[in-house]
Amino acid sequence: MLDPVLSHWLETEAEALDLGHSDPQTVLSQLAAANVLRVGVDPALGGSGGSVVDAIESVASVASHSLASAFVFWGQRAFIEYVLQSPNKGLGERLLPDLLSGQLAGATGLSNAMKFLSGVEALQVQARAEANGWSLNGRLHWVTNLRKSGFVVAATIDREEGGTPFVLAIPDALAGLTRSADLQLMGLQSSNTAAIDLQAVQVAEEWLLHDNAxxxxxxxxxxxxxxxxxxxxxxxxxxxxxxxxxxxxxxxxxxxxxxxxxxxxxxxxxxxxxxxxxxxxxxxxxxxxxxxxxxxxxxxxxxxxxxxxxxxxxxxxxxxxxxxxxxxxxxxxxxxxxxxxxxxxxxxxxxxxxxx
CATH class of the missing domain: 1.20.140.10 (Butyryl-CoA Dehydrogenase, subunit A, domain 3)
Known part of the structure; x- marks a missing residue:
């Protein structure tokens, strides 16, 4: 059962969110205020308990009012799941509070990676190993929840020197990372969906989600x-x-x-x-x-x-x-x-x- 305030806001803004007439910055804030981002997360980590099944029902409830908002919710909650399942617990300790409160947008840039996993598509970002990290080059063509006030995006990275691809969380403030203008979609326009270009972006090892994609x-x-x-x-x-x-x-x-x-x-x-x-x-x-x-x-x-x-x-x-x-x-x-x-x-x- 959704918070009545959130339900009313979603119902009122659904058309504007779909057409891009509503500020996309507000979506994540509204979801966070209703505490739906915390569903399915251990209370010890700042969540409200339950499992991913409970999170699915929350996303479904939002989608019944506004798919644009549910699209943002999916991106945020999927990124939270990556952090929860990452062996890099230090990264989770740093990011989870702001992800669960909606202060930081989490973008699931793993669509390309899921196609790679099935042999459908090559990885679109390459890394050159450097001291204490990597230098990244490539492009993510379609990523949701790239909130202009701050985001971190997950990406699967191919190694220039060969070897097993790995998964990084890439913060938006790094030099060489460029967010495109919002993609012009038929709907779901207020979802902060855009592309990301990476040109010699330096990412430290502390942002590693997993060393084996x-x-x-x-x-x-x-x-x-x-x-x-x-x-x-x-x-x-x-x-x-x-x-x-x-x-x-x-x-x-x-x-x-x-x-x-x-x-x-x-x-x-x-x-x-x-x-x-x-x-x-x-x-x-x-x-x-x-x-x-x-x-x-x-x-x-x-x-x-x-x-x-x-x-x-x-x-x-x-x-x-x-x-x-x-x-x-x-x-x-x-x-x-x-x-x-x-x-x-x-x-x-x-x-x-x-x-x-």
Whole structure:
């Protein structure tokens, strides 16, 4: 259950956040004020307790009002998860207080890395080893939550000299790091989404998240994708609830179909939570990929069902602006990295490999 103040703010600002008419600086502050960033974090570390499953429900609740805000929330909470799972406890001690309070934005620049893990894409940042650290060069093309007042971004780094890639947290104030203007998106505009260029950026060893990306990335992937799935869950639930409000009179016969869609959606949510809690996705990533695909498809079906239940009213700007926003939001769900095309390709590759 979201804080009522946050729920009201999200509902009021959702359209402006999507179109970029609301200050993106305020999103993280609103989330922090409602303490949702602390969900799923040990109280000893400044959190409010629970597990990543509880964090998923929080992200889903935000997504039911505003996917742009949930996108920011996902980036922040995913970065917090990287810090929690990093063996560099000193880094966590330095960063967690400001991450949990929303004073510092955490950007999950690991989308390229997740594609690298599946053999889809080469790493985009290279490092040359230097005394007590590295010199970085490269570009991260699409990163969310690059708050202009201060951010730290996670990136997987290829070694110029060869060897196993590693994962760094890169603070924004370093010389040679340049943030682009916000990308011009179809929606989700107030999400501080931009690109980062790195030119001879000097990063000290104290910013190391893990020295072996091939160990760290599979370990954090369940939380990365699980929190990402939460965006689809929240949007689908909201569309089905909106559809139910329209199913009266001659449309009441569609209630059975609505309940079928709702039951299917929640069965996928249950499977997602069970896999995260029992750890099976660490050794069975394909099971997680299938759930991510199923949730994306369930979201598309839910938004389509909302349109059908609403009828022509959804196409009138005076009534349908919120629906039009959810339609744009649903278009993002299949393409956020890893996209459904990439996931299906990976599942096909695994299937062919097991058949050989």
């Amino acid at each position: 091939k160990v760290f990335l599979p370990a954090v992937r369940p939380a990365f994708l699980g929190l990402q799935c939460a965006m689809a869950i929240g949007l689908a639930r909201r569309s089905l609830n909106e559809a139910q409000a329209h199913l009266q009179g001659p449309r009441a016969g569609l209630l059975e179909l609505l309940e079928e869609q709702r039951a299917a959606l929640e069965s996928h949510v249950t499977a997602l939570k069970a896999g995260l809690l029992d750890g099976r996705f660490l050794t069975q990533p394909a099971a997680l990929f299938k759930i991510r695909i199923a949730l994306a498809e369930a979201t598309a079906s839910a938004v389509q069902f909302e349109l059908q239940a609403s009828g022509g009213k959804a196409y009138l700007s005076a009534y349908g602006s919120a629906f039009a926003r959810r339609w744009r939001e649903s278009a993002f769900v299949p393409i956020v990295t890893p996209s459904l095309v990439q996931l299906r390709a990976e599942l096909q590759r695994q299937s062919q490999a097991s058949a050989q």
